[in-house]
Amino acid sequence: MQVSRSLFDEVMVPNYAPSKIIPVKGQGSRVWDQNGTEFIDFAGGIAVNCLGHCHPALVGALKDQADKIWHLSNVMTNEPALLLAKALVDATFAEKVYFANSGAEANEAALKLARRYAKDKYGEQKDQIISFKQGFHGRTFFTVTVGGQSAYSDGFGPKPEAIVHAEFNNLASLKAIINDNTCAVMVEPIQGEGGVLAATAEFIKGVRELCDAHNALLIFDEVQTGVGRTGDLYAYMGYGVTPDILTTAKALGGGFPIGAMLTTTDIAKHLVVGTHGSTYGGNPLACAVGLAAVNTVNTPEVLNGVKAKAQLFRDGLEKINAKHHVFAEVRCYGLLIGAVLKPEYSGKARDFMVAAADQGLMALVAGTSVVRFAPSLVIPDADIVEGLARFETAVANVVKG
Template sequence: MSKNNIMNTYSRVDVTFEKGLGSKVYDINGKEYIDFVSGVAVNCLGHSHPAIIKALNDQGNNLIHISNLYWNTNQLDLAKKLCDYSDHDKVFFCNSGTEAVETAIKLARKYGINNGTSKKNEIIFMENSFHGRTMGALAITGQEKYQKDFMPLMSGTKSSKFNDIDDLKNKIDENTCSVIIEPIQGEGGIIPAQIDFLKEVKKMCEKYNALLIFDEIQCGVGRTGSLFAYKKFEVIPDVICMAKGLGGGFPIGAVLATQKAADAFAPGDHGSTFGGNPLGCSVSLAVLNELIDNGVLDKVDEKSNYIINNLLILKEKYEVLDKVQGMGLMLGIKLSIDKSKLISKCFQKGLLLVGAGDNVVRILPPLNVTKEDIDKFIYILNEVLNELCN
């Protein structure tokens, strides 16, 4: 099997997968792995979930794509469901998280011009953040390693220290059109925002008539134990960027906005050929139905507590495990040894994990993960830590 035709943009592990079921995936040799990467928080219902398969089959036999020059029923139903379960009024559909961020950037810039002057175009982002790899998203990503080879980036951006309200107060002014924040920094190392910090950011945005944007691409769609991460942080943003788990593995993204924010856009300001297509929206509706109506979300906190308690036992046992952080089923373990060693050994034993930030290993199981698979995860992790420490 030739791998020479794929562009060299990922440091891939030398394994080829061909099948998945629930929390498990199988490579071309039939080896089984417990998947606690979940496509990096994408496969919220695991692999080959019956509800997703049914939605793909049923809608595939009906209508796959229709232009946004016309309405389609699934798009209308999905928009209504998202708005009904949030504090927001309007939705724009796209295909990915980075596209959602690009939409939010344009919405913020347009809002600034409509509600100020041509100078009200500055976007404040957080240090250590990650919002995507397109040129606009890169410009508001607070990690130089992703930016350095693609300069010059979009102008009109400022960085501010995460969880440091004094620094933000020194940066925000009348020219600020928006502040963008991940409620939990994912790529940066599973670092939650402080509730008091977010409340003060909201006040500053209201003072300067700037939009508060939450990037919930990784931490949203039930990852924290609520459908929207902002519900856990007691702050309502003006705009929310969504993707990843929204389609449970099928590409779909969305931007939710309050009426005042959404009103900035007019026909022609933005678009997406495939955004909100009937097939993607059908799958997303099936995912939300499982999460909300069939009770998957109701069990996330219980599973989270079970994992955290077991990780804390391992922390007492192994000094190399410094810290357990995050919430819901978006957790991280901070190590005092090279994270790649642990990830590699876990892979050899049939457990998939992914790193983040400063020596943090992310734990991102499907939201419907079973206790049996959690126990297998803990068993393998204990084995690997024991080998690394002895």
């Protein structure tokens, strides 16, 4: 059967509007569509394909596990889940791990744990959750309400209660809201969907101090920033501020769906048997691939390489901007990059993304006025140079109208 874009309209729920491009093969940082047209991938499946496409370590892990056991459910103990959990515990502040299938599920678990911890320790009244405007934490009803973008949460009836939003990077705004009934503050160290906007070191340090003063848990949503994206294994390491709970997904499986919540023994003990669960969470296939991804990324070679490649991107984008004057700012946090459009191009990020695709470059947007890149952490320098050359042509075409 010939698959075309029209088949999407025929059989799929219309909550997405995918392009007409149908990729069928990927290798490293290159992708080919049905017609054999080649693309350089600066999108990375929205910061998921941390090792590009078909990385031998991930393919090998999947094939090896596929011949052993695929699924058990959490009625049984499985080796790959324990091995990945041990690797995450050894590499981070965490002492305990809970596995899920996505970032939203990891965040759902984190929020439920925070509420349960506060209820057990301080009483029913301590239920307030604070997050930040323009934040994004997933699409379940709980996580989308905690996310600070009402466009995503409106229109589905009554929302979960006791959730309030402060201004990102504004400590006074948080200070005005936080109180002794706050059970948790959830924050992205870098707001990905919100425009690739990083928290300042002072802000994150201040959030930690306010949480401590009010016995509130600090939750870091590192779904997009985790597993090497910023040049540290997790972004909290670069800030020198340790959360109580951390969520991770996207790059954790390098393209295979998996999410995890990391926390301490003292906090974890409040999710007793029966309080939360997932049929697929800790799936052996996912965890085997996840272990290969973490072990491959968590090396000085790859993490230092991220910082070097980030500089190549920054220099290249600034060179493009010197010629075409379209960006007000280039935000570059490792290989999570946001090119903020000048006011005269405000709202046109999608135009740049479409123009890039026409030149054989896969890019992203973060809102309507930021062009976003989240390529493989091991993208060859030559692919960066060639991809930026294609992007420059796209920029020139948008400027020309």
